[in-house]
Amino acid sequence: MADDLRKTSLNIRRTVIEQSFRAGVGHIGSCLSIADVLAALSGGVLRGNSDDDPDRDRFILSKGHAVLALYAALHEAGRLDTAELNTYCTDGTAVSGHPDHALGPIELSTGSLGQGLSVGAGVALGARLNGSPSRVFVLLSDAECNEGAVWEAAMFAAHHRLGNLVAIIDANGQQALGRTSDVLDMEPLPERWRAFGWDVHEVDGSDPDALAAQLEALDTAQSTGEPHVVVARTTFGKGVSYMESQVHWHYWPMSEELYEQAISELDDAGAAAGASASASGSQRNSP
């Protein structure tokens, strides 16, 4: 199990590096910081096997600019084939730079920060009204919490005790133009969410096993109860040394030289972990 999740994380990172280099686009650091979160969700947390199962768990990537990591996770799970993945950011594709629900496994088109949690709360409320066991997982960034609408949704979910709603905060400490602590400090995030009436957990967001264990441990069986938030302490650009916590990797694409270095580092990490970087062939329900 542990090796599996780490292998999935590495494969997600490798796909992110390969595809962003091929497409010549940025948002790499934001993708790398959520690789472990997506690996954990893929690794058995999300239930339901098909896109049209009404009782499936829903996953909403509210920080839509990191969609490449989601494509990579879907690819790992066999829900986005290689040919489709290779259209990322090319002309005429739905595999675009932000999630497009025209693509089957994408639940919600996002890209404007601060909207995913409201919609997720609506879906969670709908599941309760329908008597459905499905749960809703929404992945936000820490800087996304600058948006007031996030807190409107937070108030609503707590007031209506949407225990089937889980927010995951990718707390990587970076935003487009600087450190979150310099731009608009949202810390202490756990205390703020607790003050809004949520069941709050904090976890090492670079440890997919810890993330999976925490997400599995949440009491989401009842659709009434405190909504849950997992503050995942992540590292922006995680896994590529020169990107880690470096703000310009929010936008910059890689040169060929830096691309080679990134791949080499991921290969080394894979070898160190005794993991193969080959596709996993997993049949789990990815996000």
Place this chain on the structure above:
Amino acid sequence: MRRAFIDSLLELAAHDDSIVLLTGDLGYTVVEPFLECHPDRFFNIGVAEQNMLGIATGLAQSGYTPFAYSIATFASMRGYEFIRNGPVLHELPVRIVGVGDGFDYGPNGPTHYPLEDIGLMRLQPGLGVVAPADPEQTRAAMEALAGHPGPTYIKLGKGAGTVPGLDGRFRLGRAELIGDGDDVAILACGGMVGAAVEAKSLLAAEGLGATVAVTASVSPAPLEDLAELLGRVPLAIALEAHYVTGGLGSLACEVVAERGLDCRVIRQGVRVVPRGESGSMQHMWERHDLTASAVVDAAVSVLNSSR
């Protein structure tokens, strides 16, 4: 209008379990009957219009038909991007209900005057825009929208009077005509239809024949009806308690220009931001030339000068 709306909603909800009513903490003495009949399908979201539209989007994704209710300015503008990226982008049956015609909120001042909502909503492809003229047309519109798969903005004026000659007619994508005069067409929707019909009578006394096009179905726009009408009159006047950009006057200009029609268009709407002056609806209409006599003056001036 609001009473007709809630009565219709109750009738529809009686045999449609998917209907849910959301409010941004507004609708005192309007929404209560729904709460009494369907407490499990009523949610006061609080003073949070963005979230109301996000919740509505999520509920619609879960198979519901949410009606999201607030004052028109707040319903249409505070969460505009939620409307765009939610029900419009995802083609979901969310009904956004905005209360108040242009100057309905009279002494409450400019923050409460929706003078651009029709234009803003009309911009979004696939978003229905419906502005009924009276309670009877409101009921007909609610019935016509039942089961409509796309999102819709419904603008409800606060008036309660019946427009003579309209007889509660409403068809999505059609204009409902009152009269058949060939000298001037008067386009109006919502709370301005009454003045438009009054102008038609005054013009008759001047020897001018008018046709009122009640354009309550702003989107889908009644393009064929308008093309036919504007193709047979030399002058069209769009009377609207709305900024002149983006509303019915703009729609008329689009039809005339795109169809190459020989018809002059006057946009009899609001041309300046109403700052520094509020007052009763009637007062504001007069200040902005939104009256039957202003329509008559404009029509007589144009038609006489071209004779």
